[in-house]
Amino acid sequence: MNEYENEKYVQYENGATFIRRGDKLTSMQFLYNAAKKKPRVITPSGKEIIYEFPDTPECEDARCWLCGGKTNGKGTPKKKTIKPTFTNHDIAKYPLSQSICEACTWGLANSSLRNYSILATGNGLEHPSKQQIRKYLINPPEPPFVFTIAVSGQKWLHIFAKINYNNSFFEIMYEQTPVQVNSQKFKAIIELIETLYNAGFTKDEILKGYYQAHKILAFGIEKFEKIENQLETERGSRLFELAVDLSRKEEK
Ligand SMILES: [Zn+2]
Incomplete structure (x- = not known):
């Protein structure tokens, strides 16, 4: 993500309480903010999920090991949060850090973020059904947004997803493949x-x-x-x- 994209995001969300001007927001942090706006999500099968946001301890690293975003002084130890089963070590955006930011800690602690497709917008988070995904690909939401389509429900897709700032041409994660969509x-x-x-x-x-x-x-x-x-x-x-x-x- 470059500064320009970040500027656009900040302008779009200007006035929102959770963003500090000038901060670079990563996809995971965007997702986290979306979930905080709308913690109650209904799954395609009608199950209710209420996301919780436990307190994150203070940390010394300025950047998150996984997403590379600012920690704002809050993060969990990488050793504790990144489980031995986590196989995507090469995607660490800031390998020198020993901390995982609040958003990534949350993102890796909730298996429903792996089990279901995700659409995160400035209005909140959804776990869309196939029919809703079809609708959103034809009539995409207002940017910015993050979109993942889970097939197996067993893989983390959100850690690879991008924030889209254009809704005519955008990128989604379709299982583990990034797909460029021209709606x-x-x-x-x-x-x-x-x-x-x-x-x-x-x-x-x-x-x-x-x-x-x-x-x-x-x-x-x-x-x-x-x-x-x-x-x-x-x-x-x-x-x-x-x-x-x-x-x-x-x-x-
Ligand atoms: Zn992070």
Whole structure:
């Protein structure tokens, strides 16, 4: 994150109590602030999560080992917070530090931040369902925001996520892969996919590009080729995979 991005964020959140002007906010700190604004989050299955924010002890390091952000004098010892099972040591932004900031300590202590997808905005934190993710990729929220899409629910994605300052072109973590999203393009792709999906083609057929001939005939060869020619150029990209994954049947 550069100073310019930070400036934009500070202007956007000007007046908010938790930000001090001039501080560089990292993605994890952004996420932390979002959760503090809205600690009660409902999961896609309807479960209620209420995030808690325990006091963090004072620390001597000015920077966080993990996110590299300012600790503002508060942090937990790295030795204690970073468990032996943590395998992402190479992503430490400030390897000289022995402290983990308040936000990262919180971020690593809550397994629901790994189990669920996350959308963090200036208004709060959400664990969106697939249908909500689909909606947000077509109509993205006001920036800034952080967006992760969990597939396995077993991996930390938020530590790799970026703060987005643009909602036409932005980056999400789709499982452990950063994916550049052009929301207009995503909308166009998913609409084509859903036309085929609603006509009886399976997600597997659309994903791989191998279709059963009788379905093509039933759908109409000309109409089919017009769609498939457009999908062909996108096939193989993570954005295409994501669009197939999120495509839905029309309710009748
Ligand atoms: Zn941190």
